Amino acid sequence: MQSLDIEFQSPAAIRAFQEDLLRRQMAYLAEHSPFYRRLFAEHGIDPTQVRTLDDLTRLPFTEKEHLQRFNDDFICCDRADIIDYITTSGTTGESVTFACTDADLERLALNEAKSFAMAGVGRESIVQLMTTLDKRFMAGMAYFLGLRRLGAGIIRVGNGIPELQWETIRRIHPDTLMCVPSFILRLIQYAEEHNIDYRRCGVRRIIGIGEGLRDQDFRLNLLGSRIHEKWPEVQLFATYSSTEMGATFAECSEGCGGHVHPELIIVEIIGEDNRPVADGETGEVVVTTLGVEAMPLLRFRTGDMAKKCTERCTCGRHAYRLTPLIGRKHNMIKLKGTTLYPPAVNDVLDHADYVENYVVIVQDSAAGTDEVVVRIGLRKASPEAQRLLAAAPGHTPDLLIKDLKDRFRSRLRVAPLVEICPIDEIAHINFPAKSRKPVKFIDRRTHP
Numbered sequence: 001m002q003s004l005d006i007e008f009q010s011p012a013a014i015r016a017f018q019e020d021l022l023r024r025q026m027a028y029l030a031e032h033s034p035f036y037r038r039l040f041a042e043h044g045i046d047p048t049q050v051r052t053l054d055d056l057t058r059l060p061f062t063e064k065e066h067l068q069r070f071n072d073d074f075i076c077c078d079r080a081d082i083i084d085y086i087t088t089s090g091t092t093g094e095s096v097t098f099a100c101t102d103a104d105l106e107r108l109a110l111n112e113a114k115s116f117a118m119a120g121v122g123r124e125s126i127v128q129l130m131t132t133l134d135k136r137f138m139a140g141m142a143y144f145l146g147l148r149r150l151g152a153g154i155i156r157v158g159n160g161i162p163e164l165q166w167e168t169i170r171r172i173h174p175d176t177l178m179c180v181p182s183f184i185l186r187l188i189q190y191a192e193e194h195n196i197d198y199r200r201c202g203v204r205r206i207i208g209i210g211e212g213l214r215d216q217d218f219r220l221n222l223l224g225s226r227i228h229e230k231w232p233e234v235q236l237f238a239t240y241s242s243t244e245m246g247a248t249f250a251e252c253s254e255g256c257g258g259h260v261h262p263e264l265i266i267v268e269i270i271g272e273d274n275r276p277v278a279d280g281e282t283g284e285v286v287v288t289t290l291g292v293e294a295m296p297l298l299r300f301r302t303g304d305m306a307k308k309c310t311e312r313c314t315c316g317r318h319a320y321r322l323t324p325l326i327g328r329k330h331n332m333i334k335l336k337g338t339t340l341y342p343p344a345v346n347d348v349l350d351h352a353d354y355v356e357n358y359v360v361i362v363q364d365s366a367a368g369t370d371e372v373v374v375r376i377g378l379r380k381a382s383p384e385a386q387r388l389l390a391a392a393p394g395h396t397p398d399l400l401i402k403d404l405k406d407r408f409r410s411r412l413r414v415a416p417l418v419e420i421c422p423i424d425e426i427a428h429i430n431f432p433a434k435s436r437k438p439v440k441f442i443d444r445r446t447h448p
């Protein structure tokens, strides 16, 4: 049965299959989408002439800003056919409404059923959902629908509350947890403080959302390694998805990138010249959704930077994979001719044990290029700091700055400016009153 799945067929078969769906998508948009009908007219596009993936690359992009400005014009169905309303945050803070028909909910169920199955979840599994199922989000509901389709057991605990999570694990014995990976560290800490033998609780896999677990070479990143060191019994799976895509890129047990589901989405990787890059090169993830009824999207710019891997995976799937995200396009930094993204800068800082906290500031230099200033709070009692201090007493700050700059040069080829600040001052910047996420990156550039 599995060999019939399109994901296991040849690249040529996958391409022909997607091009057939693309032609249907173009006809559907030409008939039902106010936004795309107008776009086709304005650009003199004949939708019947868009027949191949190469033809697709000649169409204009859809930007997030279009979704904000013309939200209702993206809806292709009658209001009465909409079942579920979802919102997602826009670039300028204003929300975008997403709508799902019954067929769209079935499509989401298929997407998540395939993604969970890829991680080995099946009828016998019990999955504890540590994600929000309401609050106008798509994800939690989609997981529920996908697991229901698989016939797996589902426990809807929702996010947070370690005590309730552990009580549920003890009571119902799930083998799979679905959550934001950093929450696992909190769960482990709670277990350690309350003498819970978490390593023998029966959980065998953790599927992560919202945060990466691997580096570009697919080895576990710092977060992934921390979880693995504490809890080696569980296998970690990373996923990448968004409301706009209505599709998930999920890892198989080989853990080497998120597989595309070819029946749901076409992915292009676009370079700075707005042309597709060669396979294996970094660019922006641009998606065309397939089979969506209420709000289909054509060449939607996600703003996420990744690479496409097209060689066959050791799991047997030919369906291409996406690498872990490299960063957000608008956060791209050009430092002394080298292209960087904040996550790579953070990674160097996260690995330096004498860095207590930090903030990365990018600003225009006098020469009109990007200038990066890293402000760090020092943990002087750390073993590394002590070692460097012992080597040359009296010069600690200078030596630590030099050490950090060397680390930047060896990992990123360039080093930013480094300034030492009081820990309190950095903490104040990291956790402003209104923000729910810690602020570690400040962009002061005056973008053109």
Ligand SMILES: [Zn+2]
Binding pocket: 252, 253, 254, 259, 313, 314, 315, 316, 317
């Ligand atoms: Zn695979």
